[in-house]
Amino acid sequence: MPDSTPSQPAATPKIRLRGVRKSFGPKHVLNGVDLDVGTGESLVIIGGSGTGKSVLLKCILGLLEPDGGRIEIDGEDTTHLRPRDRERVMRKFGMLFQGGALFDSLQVWENVAFGLIQGERMGRREAKDIALRKLAQVGLGKEVAELFPAELSGGMQKRVSLARSIATEPEIIFFDEPTTGLDPIMSDVINDLIVKCVRDLGATAVSITHDMASARKIADRIAMIHQGRIVWQGHASEIDRSGNAMVDQFVHGRADGPIQMEILHP
Amino acid sequence: MTFVAATGRAFLVLLEATGALAIFTASALSHSVRPPFYPRLILRQMVDIGYYSLPVVGLTALFTGMVLALQSYTGFARFQAEGAIATVVVLSVTRELGPVLGGLMVAGRIGAAMAAEIGTMRVTEQVDALTTLSTNPFKYLVAPRLIAGLTMLPLLVLVADVIGVFGGFLIGVYRLDFNPASYISRTWEYLEAVDVISGLVKAAVFGFLIALMGCYHGYRSRGGAQGVGTATTNSVVSASVLILVTNYLITGIFFSTK
Numbered sequence A: 001m002p003d004s005t006p007s008q009p010a011a012t013p014k015i016r017l018r019g020v021r022k023s024f025g026p027k028h029v030l031n032g033v034d035l036d037v038g039t040g041e042s043l044v045i046i047g048g049s050g051t052g053k054s055v056l057l058k059c060i061l062g063l064l065e066p067d068g069g070r071i072e073i074d075g076e077d078t079t080h081l082r083p084r085d086r087e088r089v090m091r092k093f094g095m096l097f098q099g100g101a102l103f104d105s106l107q108v109w110e111n112v113a114f115g116l117i118q119g120e121r122m123g124r125r126e127a128k129d130i131a132l133r134k135l136a137q138v139g140l141g142k143e144v145a146e147l148f149p150a151e152l153s154g155g156m157q158k159r160v161s162l163a164r165s166i167a168t169e170p171e172i173i174f175f176d177e178p179t180t181g182l183d184p185i186m187s188d189v190i191n192d193l194i195v196k197c198v199r200d201l202g203a204t205a206v207s208i209t210h211d212m213a214s215a216r217k218i219a220d221r222i223a224m225i226h227q228g229r230i231v232w233q234g235h236a237s238e239i240d241r242s243g244n245a246m247v248d249q250f251v252h253g254r255a256d257g258p259i260q261m262e263i264l265h266p
Numbered sequence B: 001m002t003f004v005a006a007t008g009r010a011f012l013v014l015l016e017a018t019g020a021l022a023i024f025t026a027s028a029l030s031h032s033v034r035p036p037f038y039p040r041l042i043l044r045q046m047v048d049i050g051y052y053s054l055p056v057v058g059l060t061a062l063f064t065g066m067v068l069a070l071q072s073y074t075g076f077a078r079f080q081a082e083g084a085i086a087t088v089v090v091l092s093v094t095r096e097l098g099p100v101l102g103g104l105m106v107a108g109r110i111g112a113a114m115a116a117e118i119g120t121m122r123v124t125e126q127v128d129a130l131t132t133l134s135t136n137p138f139k140y141l142v143a144p145r146l147i148a149g150l151t152m153l154p155l156l157v158l159v160a161d162v163i164g165v166f167g168g169f170l171i172g173v174y175r176l177d178f179n180p181a182s183y184i185s186r187t188w189e190y191l192e193a194v195d196v197i198s199g200l201v202k203a204a205v206f207g208f209l210i211a212l213m214g215c216y217h218g219y220r221s222r223g224g225a226q227g228v229g230t231a232t233t234n235s236v237v238s239a240s241v242l243i244l245v246t247n248y249l250i251t252g253i254f255f256s257t258k
């Protein structure tokens, strides 16, 4: 099968999607998504609201079962895994959920240390030290560590969630809108952190963002999803000369163009 | 034809619900008996169910015992059988009213709380987050609640039995002028181990069902606040119905008349 993306390395991609489909009742969200993400690569997915970006990540994680198609992680088909194999594959992943998804019954540091204590059976004290370091990396001090998530602002929750997703230093990290709700300066700190994760840890990253400044900074490659398909993908530097009208419209944020928002005019 | 179609559809829905519940129960059970276990979480649930339910279950038992003594006195006095009151109180409380009323109170208190908590975690993606952090939600959320429900309800009901009998004693002695010593000896006279044991077995089953319904409906809740609200209601209603039905079945097993 010839590889459709020219910039792909010849080695097995870290993540490989072929014809992934997912519907909710009559609503077709993913209509055959083909996508490759190389090892150590940072891919940014852009696309309109409600086009299925979050659903795509959840399908890859196995939180949602795709209706069809093939998902491979390190060459291993993960669409029909037994529970034990699923747990093994899951250990490769870290995920920042769009809504944060912090455990509200646990303190902030326990949230960040959760994967270390429960997943990797690390001692609480050691895990707490790591958690505090990760919190410092996202600009949160010791005084925040003992609070509960409900006592934090939205942006602070997002950063705690980010710290939690990278605490176990996973091989593959998904960031679902990491900078939404953050001020511009903090956004840039988070961008730097994501770049650092990819560069220093050698992690493979897939990020979803609507923030083009952030996309340009963290992406090696950018893919655009529209109506359940990848309509364009290419190197981050090519985004301004993609030759794709939809990408242009999205990048420049214009209401007029090939993508029509479903707004009823009275 | 539409009637047949509607009946068929309702039957399919019922079948699907039963199947889903069976699958949920099977995986909940299999995860409850295999490591890793979470002792801290089990302990917290035990305290929640066992300790914090004491006031409401105790109060229920106390008034049940009192009202039993009073009611059976006014009834039994008509055929000079007042002497049987102590026996009636202790048998009713240990066999039936302790476990059933205790179970219903706990279903309202604990089953609802479980459904609301797990339901909220479900709709805010916290359950998904558990999975991505290499923690099985069944082991982390469901198993501790099932274990705590199964073990704590019998203890609660044992306490309720004592309080219920004490309630009957209070009325018997202070209101109906029984001799305290003879009331107590009457209480013991016809009591058999199977009376208490059947009540405790019921309690264990009810505790398991309450936790199972709370977890099941919480785990399946969809949407937002409304979905969690529905899950909470369903957990209490289904647990209550199951308690009443299994109560009959267990009674039939223990005290078959053949």
Ligand SMILES: Nc1ncnc2c1ncn2[C@@H]1O[C@H](COP(=O)(O)OP(=O)(O)OP(=O)(O)O)[C@@H](O)[C@H]1O
Pocket (backbone or CB within 6 Å): A024, A029, A047, A048, A049, A050, A051, A052, A053, A054, A055, A056, A098
């Ligand atoms: N659990 C679900 N049940 C039913 N429909 C769903 C579910 N999850 C998502 N959808 C639908 O799938 C579509 C895509 O949702 P998704 O969350 O992936 O959007 P998105 O691209 O991440 O949008 P945004 O940028 O706003 O986050 C939406 O139209 C949504 O209504």
Ligand SMILES: [Mg+2]
Pocket (backbone or CB within 6 Å): A053, A054, A055, A098, A176
């Ligand atoms: Mg989304």
